[in-house]
Amino acid sequence: MSLDVKTVAKMARLARIGLSEEELQAHQKEMQGIIGWVDHLNEVDITDVPPMVGTGLAQPRLRDDKVTDGNCPEAVLSNAPEREGPFYTVPKVVE
Amino acid sequence: MSSLFDYTLASARDALRARKISAVELVDAHIEAIERLDDGLNSFITRTPEQARLAAKEADAALAKGEGGPLCGLPIGLKDLFATKDVRTTAASKILDNFIPPYESTVTANLKQDGAISLGKLNLDEFAMGSTNLTSAFGGVVNPWQRRGSTAKLVPGGSSGGSAAAVAAGLVLGATGTDTGGSIRQPAAFCGIAGVKPTYGRCSRFGTIAFASSLDQAGPMARNLQDCAILLESMAGFDPKDSTSVDKPVPHYEAALGRGVKGLKVGIPKEYRIDGLPAEIAAVWDQGIAWLKEAGAEIVDMSLPHTQYGLPAYYIAALAEASSNLARYDGVRFGERVTGASLDALYEATRAAGFGEEVKRRILLGTYVLSSGYYDAYYLRAQKVRTLLQRDFLQAYEKVDVILAPTAPSGAFAWDEKPTDPVQMYLNDVFTVPASMAGVPALSVPVGLDSHGVPLGLQLIGRFFDEETLLAAGSVLEKAASFTHRPTIHAGVSA
Numbered sequence: 001m002s003l004d005v006k007t008v009a010k011m012a013r014l015a016r017i018g019l020s021e022e023e024l025q026a027h028q029k030e031m032q033g034i035i036g037w038v039d040h041l042n043e044v045d046i047t048d049v050p051p052m053v054g055t056g057l058a059q060p061r062l063r064d065d066k067v068t069d070g071n072c073p074e075a076v077l078s079n080a081p082e083r084e085g086p087f088y089t090v091p092k093v094v095e
Numbered sequence: 096m097s098s099l100f101d102y103t104l105a106s107a108r109d110a111l112r113a114r115k116i117s118a119v120e121l122v123d124a125h126i127e128a129i130e131r132l133d134d135g136l137n138s139f140i141t142r143t144p145e146q147a148r149l150a151a152k153e154a155d156a157a158l159a160k161g162e163g164g165p166l167c168g169l170p171i172g173l174k175d176l177f178a179t180k181d182v183r184t185t186a187a188s189k190i191l192d193n194f195i196p197p198y199e200s201t202v203t204a205n206l207k208q209d210g211a212i213s214l215g216k217l218n219l220d221e222f223a224m225g226s227t228n229l230t231s232a233f234g235g236v237v238n239p240w241q242r243r244g245s246t247a248k249l250v251p252g253g254s255s256g257g258s259a260a261a262v263a264a265g266l267v268l269g270a271t272g273t274d275t276g277g278s279i280r281q282p283a284a285f286c287g288i289a290g291v292k293p294t295y296g297r298c299s300r301f302g303t304i305a306f307a308s309s310l311d312q313a314g315p316m317a318r319n320l321q322d323c324a325i326l327l328e329s330m331a332g333f334d335p336k337d338s339t340s341v342d343k344p345v346p347h348y349e350a351a352l353g354r355g356v357k358g359l360k361v362g363i364p365k366e367y368r369i370d371g372l373p374a375e376i377a378a379v380w381d382q383g384i385a386w387l388k389e390a391g392a393e394i395v396d397m398s399l400p401h402t403q404y405g406l407p408a409y410y411i412a413a414l415a416e417a418s419s420n421l422a423r424y425d426g427v428r429f430g431e432r433v434t435g436a437s438l439d440a441l442y443e444a445t446r447a448a449g450f451g452e453e454v455k456r457r458i459l460l461g462t463y464v465l466s467s468g469y470y471d472a473y474y475l476r477a478q479k480v481r482t483l484l485q486r487d488f489l490q491a492y493e494k495v496d497v498i499l500a501p502t503a504p505s506g507a508f509a510w511d512e513k514p515t516d517p518v519q520m521y522l523n524d525v526f527t528v529p530a531s532m533a534g535v536p537a538l539s540v541p542v543g544l545d546s547h548g549v550p551l552g553l554q555l556i557g558r559f560f561d562e563e564t565l566l567a568a569g570s571v572l573e574k575a576a577s578f579t580h581r582p583t584i585h586a587g588v589s590a
């Protein structure tokens with residue numbers, strides 16, 4: 001499958017990574033190489049094979065619907081790049 | 096004992112208990128060694144000598160009263176992927192340059208609860224993505240081993256390269272690592288130490304910065320398997336805070352070391368004899384087979400038919416999970432922020448500046464294989480191939496008890512020999528990835544030196560939760576190999 005620069009630009013946009021035109025070109029070349037290599041998987045017969053979503057070793061478990069942690073806003077906010085009182089701040093998103 | 100640097104974790108533990116040495120002198124000697132050697136090796140990102148000295152005093156007080164946990168007073172290092180309360184945790188990424196966790200990972204909490212003393216946070220590939228430790232935003236790590244007659248800087252392997260280098264150089268008695276596709280085993284082999292990747296679910300992932308959640312597993316790295324067994328017993332255990340943690344009692348691993356391999360069926364997978372396997376690697380593998388046979392094991396030729404698809408399936412699965420896990424680094428709640436005119440511009444600028452090249456490449460590819468129109472062709476197909484890879488192992492374990500293979504396709508290479516093609520780079524993990532995909536435990540032990548004088552390791556792969564058999568068989572290899580070589584750069588060698 002071919003992976004063009006436009007597709008790479010779309011992925012960069014979806015992943016919210018700002019890339020220059022030059023960087024897009026460089027990534028396109030490398031990603032194309034890697035995708036070409038993983039296309040090797042098309043040789044495998046996967047008819048009727050279920051996908052493996054985990055090792056299946058852990059039993060799903062329920063816990064009591066109780067608060068066991070929390071009430072520590074200062075700890076939660078301690079790494080905020082910017083804050084105002086008990087809030088994180090970001091550029092204005094609603095006019 | 097001629098020097099404090101001749102102790103293993105086990106012998107230091109016994110000497111501390113017998114009060115032959117104090118925790119303060121042991122910790123001080125290791126802090127001094129770090130100051131002396133680590134500006135050159137760069138195995139630590141953050142050193143914590145003050146906290147360590149304080150903890151050593153408390154350890155001596157506890158030991159004097161005959162108290163203290165099983166690891167009381169033993170200096171170790173922690174891969175900087177484990178969140179440590181009030182101590183900077185970076186994942187070797189610029190985006191977490193100043194991140195101070197307000198909580199502690201379960202694995203490191205277990206070790207501290209048992210009395211281990213951390214000397215600091217160890218370097219790694221950024222977000223554990225790499226096989227050389229050269230992708231760290233804090234600079235590459237230098238392997239303490241050098242080739243005979245050369246001072247060329249060698250890579251320590253990755254991603255737990257700082258952990259492997261620090262242990263090999265005698266800066267710590269043991270370290271934590273994490274293994275997603277080989278990140279404990281390959282650096283252990285490159286640095287001539289032992290490392291164990293436990294069964295998926297054996298050690299809690301809580302507080303370990305996530306790379307690929309369905310594969311990430313913490314494990315011990317140390318100078319021998321006895322030390323690894325001691326550390327693993329402390330690190331392992333059920334944790335309700337990790338939904339993939341398995342509720343199973345933790346055995347006394349150290350007791351398994353002397354079990355021997357008499358009657359054990361050891362599988363030799365034919366697919367691991369890949370084209371172009373270097374003669375030296377094939378030779379140590381054959382030597383390992385001979386050692387186990389001599390010790391009474393039965394050697395069984397067997398097949399893991401989907402081996403060649405392990406690597407591409409692994410990269411799809413791991414990159415998809417990484418792209419999702421790393422979405423949280425957006426410059427809003429924690430981490431470094433680069434401002435922008437809009438929220439989207441802030442995200443894009445933050446992530447462009449905060450992530451290194453390899454991380455960006457993996458996020459972009461992960462986004463691609465999960466994106467609409469490609470999901471079935473890549474991600475879903477890879478998950479199905481993963482089922483086949485796991486079946487290979489489950490079927491193999493109907494006939495054999497443990498599998499023997501090389502750990503890596505080469506010994507440590509030089510910094511400037513690192514392949515520029517990412518696919519060539521990924522091939523380093525060819526022998527380690529299948530066990531990760533299946534979730535089964537595996538370990539690496541050093542068994543010899545290559546023609547340049549750098550270490551080579553052998554890998555043992557076992558059944559789910561049968562780390563004990565792995566340790567028993569590994570211990571036989573260890574004894575037969577009697578690997579006592581030391582790297583060029585070592586704390587016990589004064590300049």
